[in-house]
Amino acid sequence: MSLKNIKSWGLLSILITLYLTACTTLPELKDSIKKDQGVVPDIEPPLKSKKDYLTYTFDSSEDSTQAQAAIYGTFILKEGCFILDHGNGLYSTPVFPDSVTKWDKKNHIITINGISFGLGDSIYTNGGYLLYGPDANTQLEEEIDKRCLMPSISYIGTYDLKKRNST
Known part of the structure; x- marks a missing residue:
């Protein structure tokens, strides 16, 4: 097998791995996330000096x-x-995507790309998941109260963003 063929197969296997990783959904992570893992019991609301929600560029x-x-x-x-x-x-x-997200703290309403979501509203969109653990990402802990960091982090996308109202 020539060096060119080996490089081609190597690139193909990397692309397949990236594709399969990007398609991971929450049900597939279910076994690795335990109920209420890492959640601190009810105490006062998050610190005022930290953000109320997280964003990405x-x-x-x-x-x-x-x-x-x-x-x-x-x-x-x-x-x-x-x-x-x-x-x-x-x-x-x-x-949330920073440039298209607005937060109404008083009413607990987040608006993403012009669509508003309140407590009890359901969202369906694209995005990605990241598992979070105590040593996983200290940068997140600097931005938001640590007890607001659940075992999974959901990066909210904007493609085909849908809302289902609370009943």
Whole structure:
């Protein structure tokens, strides 16, 4: 086998691995996330000096690539934190695209790309998941109260963003 063929196969295997990793969804992570793992019992709301929600850099003017895993869940307030409830005891901390997200702290309403979500509203969109553990990402802990960091972090995308109202 020539060096050129080996490089081609190596590149192909890397691309397949990236594709399969990007398609990971929450149900596939279910076994690795335990109910209420890492959640501190009810205490006072998050510290005022930290953010109320997390964002990532997003430039809506560019035709940017976004992760394509399905993000879904219901927005709830848990221990003073605005999080996603995926059902069956699975929770995640949402991370929103900064340039298209607005937060109404008084009414607990997050508006993403012009669509508003309140407590009890469900979201379905694209995005990506990241598992969080105590030593996983200290930068997140500097930005938001640590007890608001659930075992999974959901990066909210903007493709095909849908809302299902609370009943």
